[in-house]
């Protein structure tokens with residue numbers, strides 16, 4: 001389970017890209033974050049003429065042992081499987097946005113507590129029927145965790161081999177803001193109180209209850225490695241996304257990072273391989289309060305801030321057209337020289 005992720009920085013290409021961007025018919029830096037986005041995609045693809053091919057969003061779904069008790073989650077566990085069926089029927093927010101932007105969408109059963117029928121858009125990768133409740137035992141075994149990482153890597157390899165070079169990850173798993181909170185606290189070393197939030201809409205009192213429970217959980221376990229932390233606090237969908245991110249970076253794909261939960265998977269991937277973030281584009285800042293702190297920890301600026309707090313990869317789908325604009329201006333806009341326009345002295 002080794003990933004070979006290359007440092008992107010090559011001075012020559014970096015200079016070439018900067019000159020190309022600065023040479024376009026606009027004042028210097030006038031395309032703002034679209035410029036840094038074009039630069040990043042160019043660096044990822046190691047070319048000053050990047051292209052976006054077969055954009056795909058993979059939504060990983062998994063159930064969480066703790067969710068059965070309804071202490072940290074307002075919605076019951078069965079909503080995970082019900083939402084998977086909704087994805088397969090085309091009725092969820094992520095379906096609508098992917099359709100709008102011509103993004104291929106595939107759903108992965110990473111570990112839902114339900115047996116699904118075969119479906120062309122569903123990848124069967126179930127590790128188990130939900131995790132253990134980490135109030136009592138680690139969420140999964142190290143073997144299960146490694147299997148999930150491996151499976152995530154395999155799924156990304158498959159879409160890469162089918163011609164995709166830009167991928168976003170989404171998730172569905174009732175209770176998974178709790179896993180993300182614990183992973184965030186483990187990696188950033190911030191107190192649980194700084195990481196915990198409303199999830200799908202807990203009241204203030206219930207956030208305090210969630211904070212107390214997660215503080216106890218955090219004290220109970222002493223993971224010995226990043227993989228152990230992922231196994232202890234994670235979900236199958238989060239572990240699979242971690243493997244998917246690492247593989248996508250190895251394959252030099254452009255990776256769209258969504259909200260609080262996907263970023264928690266990235267925190268683990270980043271702890272394992274710090275160069276992984278150079279392959280990522282940060283779609284948005286989630287309304288879940290810990291997310292902006294995760295982004296600050298990674299020193300990354302997201303494209304959008306729409307107070308989305310849904311997950312499913314919706315922030316990535318909504319941000320995707322900005323990547324298209326970035327690549328298009330870089331490839332199609334005239335330079336001062338081509339348009340015979342006088343530049344600054």
Ligand SMILES: Cc1cc2ncn([C@H]3O[C@H](COP(=O)(O)O)[C@@H](O)[C@H]3O)c2cc1C
Pocket residue numbers: 072073074075079083171172173174175176177178198199200201310311312
């Ligand atoms: C109908 C519905 C659709 C969703 N789509 C994503 N989530 C989001 O909410 C869940 C995490 O929040 P918590 O930790 O508070 O349970 C995840 O499934 C996440 O993807 C949804 C949640 C619900 C209820």
Ligand SMILES: O=C(O)c1cccnc1
Pocket residue numbers: 177199200258259260261262286287288291308309310311312
């Ligand atoms: O930001 C997210 O990904 C998020 C926030 C709340 C609930 N589900 C997902």
